[in-house]
Amino acid sequence: MIGGDAPVAITTPLSAGTSPEAVRRRLRGRRVDLAGVVLRVALLFSLAFSLLVLAVLLYDVVTGGWEVFASRFQSFMSGTLRFSAGESGIAQALRGTLWIGVFVVLLAFPLGIAAALYLEEYAADNRLTRFIDVNIRNLAGVPSIVYGILGFTIFVKSLSGLTGGRSVIAGGLTLAILVLPLVIITSAEAIRAVPDELRLAGFGLGATRWEVSRTQVLPYAAPGILTGTVLSLARALGEAAPLILVGAVVGRLGSNPGLLDLGSLDQRFTALPIVITYWAGLPQADFRALTAAAIVVILAIVLLANAAAIILRNRFESKRG
Amino acid sequence: MANRTGATVSMDVGDLRDDSTTRSDAGNEDARAPVFQVDDLSVYYGSFRAIRNVTLQVEQQQITAFIGPSGCGKTTMLRCFNRMNDLIETARVEGCVAYHGVNLYEPGVNPVEVRRRIGMVFQKPNPFPKSIYDNVAYGPRVARMKGDMDEIVERSLRRGALWDEVKDRLKSSALGLSGGQQQRLCIARALAVDPEVILMDEPCSALDPIATGRIEDLMEEIKTEYTIIIVTHNMQQAARVSDMCAFFTTEVNEKSDTRTGLLIEFDRTEQMFSNPSDERTENYVTGRFG
The missing domain is CATH 1.10.3720.10 (MetI-like)
Incomplete structure (x- = not known):
């Protein structure tokens, strides 16, 4: 069923007059997912911050006690x-x-x-x-x-x-x-x-x-x-x-x-x-x-x-x- | 396989005729004494009644199949035979499940002992995360069975039709086996304690048709030594493997809007599939409902 009807099934839900060319353009289009990027940076920052605090602490005690x-x-x-x-x-x-x-x-x-x-x-x-x-x-x-x-x-x-x-x-x-x-x-x-x-x-x-x-x-x-x-x-x-x-x-x-x-x-x-x-x-x-x-x-x-x-x-x- | 199954069914029909024509033959009657006599059994989960008023017998060395739509209490029914329902805190059983004349639910019956005699195979293959060997040896070990464990393991794996595939890797993890092999391992594991009855709860529902075929062949082989009760969603499977068949369905309780399972028809499988006496059975086995 999928094999035979596939081309029709794909073109019908899109707005009328969508050419294969337009579909291709949309597929290749790079819309930036701004919220996703911001979230990703925020998560990375949280991780980096926690690690940084730990690293500073470790550095502080190790250098302090090293002598x-x-x-x-x-x-x-x-x-x-x-x-x-x-x-x-x-x-x-x-x-x-x-x-x-x-x-x-x-x-x-x-x-x-x-x-x-x-x-x-x-x-x-x-x-x-x-x-x-x-x-x-x-x-x-x-x-x-x-x-x-x-x-x-x-x-x-x-x-x-x-x-x-x-x-x-x-x-x-x-x-x-x-x-x-x-x-x-x-x-x-x-x-x-x-x-x-x-x-x-x-x-x-x-x-x-x-x-x-x-x-x-x-x-x-x-x-x-x-x-x-x-x-x-x-x-x-x-x-x-x-x-x-x-x-x-x-x-x-x-x-x-x-x-x-x-x-x-x-x-x-x-x-x-x-x-x-x-x-x-x-x-x-x-x-x-x-x-x-x-x-x-x-x-x-x-x-x-x-x-x-x-x-x-x-x-x-x-x-x- | 279809051929062989057909032959089995007709042979069993012959058996039945023997039974009915030579009723006076005491020896024959004795051999066919029911393993289980279920009498007016109802099971509740809290205030919810899962099945009601079931009466049936399970004969020795036969395969008895429970079929019916989802939620009709087949599995609940099956779990009554080895008191697995005990593990569900709210479950309560009314009526009688007599095993060789002993009501399993009378006070003083030890469920652990019951389960050693009445083994169980589950819907999803559930090998222990241990070696193949340790899986099979588990039951005999907890039962403190005497004898050479290697021998018990080999015998059980042979009965489970798995020996040839695993004999070179008994010490490797059972989780490395395919789904079908795992299920046969679970059957072998259940057989290792020498039970009299094997309860199977949709043992093939997680398997592909080839693995299913092997399990069905295996059931045919071991039924000469064991009594088997199988719950299945697959009507073809019930028709292929079982000697007796019980059809359950649900009735809706108007007041509480819950569903209670009840036994509609219990008969020889061939009879049930060719000439059911109840319309609901006919609708179900012909695929018009469920």
Whole structure:
């Protein structure tokens, strides 16, 4: 039908008297799509602006801290907090940040993923579930300082016997709770994105809900879950406000236990964002270089975590086929 | 293929005559004891009634086809046979679906066990994003079947008429197969747990005619060992492959402006297509409606 009638069909809708020549002219005509061009430039500008700001920031901290890394990388990484800028290091802060990361990974990740799995796979889709869902979203939007107050009340005061009061345990628990809603939301999104056909296929073969969750849903959702959890981890590692409330030491910290010294987990602690806050507030110019260097270190840690997540995600995704 | 199908149908007609003339033959009757006896079945989604008052039997080692226009509840009906409707929260079943005399919906029946005996193949091929081998081995693994897994996988793939095409790449992803191969893999996967019944929900609607032909051939082959219930939109397919045929249609509920599916006619396929007893069936199978 198309073959035979095509010439007629094309010429009839155009105004009468349109010659093939006119059609050709119109086809070749270059009418500028002004709105399209403007939008395109605006979008490009937004992207360029964001990248520029990031680049300036990066340039600023790297050049500011470069001298510290160049002259005394070793002593900066292994040194403790001192009054003299030339001797100060971030060993204690690194330790605090490391342990906070451990608490988040060991507590918030499994709890959050399990909660998301329950919400998406097990819970009935009723008003209560939706209410809970909305409130988890709200919790993710609660300012971090509020979690600091919560952590102070619960982990520092009420559970001081367990946490030792103003300890890295209390800080780690607080930040784990802080990112828990974020972990739940992102994991739930990833689980929701799993095609239903996979579930049906599993159930149709006589798998139980848990078997379907374990062998189909979680592996398929793993890349998405991973992305969300690592973002949460980065958020936790960068938080300063709640840690200040929980009692991280802003200033000098007497003790300097080993990185993996479990016995001192209930002692006073500090963390990288805290040290950055502290150093940034000091008047001496020497500390400004230290601040920049500490920022570079925390950025490096976050980037490393992201890189690890990307590698793992690619591996999961290639498995997914 | 047309030839072979024709032969099958006439052979089955012979079977029927045997049945009707030798009713006293107890052994024969026993062999034809229904696998499923559906009695006054209605299914609701919330307050919406999807199908109502369906009564039919499904015989052993036969292919039973459900046909009818969209929205007439064929798929809903099919999913009652292995309790897949349980997965839809609002779904509610009234009436009885007896499988070898056991009402599948009576309390205490384990849906997981039901689905191990009554397998399912879906409209869209849905292989797991795993290797061909792992796809087939999935059911036996969750069922903790004993025996050599390699052997189970090979046997299932042979039954699924896929072995020769994939035997050299069992470890490669099932998603690399063509649509028709994926669907045969899904059939092989369903067969791997040794079910008695295979439910097929429009298994060929996403496939081209050649792949469809292969699936239909496969159904003919495996029906000597399995009971098959197939939902299809394709009347030619129902006529080609099925022994028994159920025609569903919809009735409009004036008050709620919803449509409820109901069974109009259930008969031998040949009878249904050559001499339907209901006018609506005739209109549908002759293409005047639907």
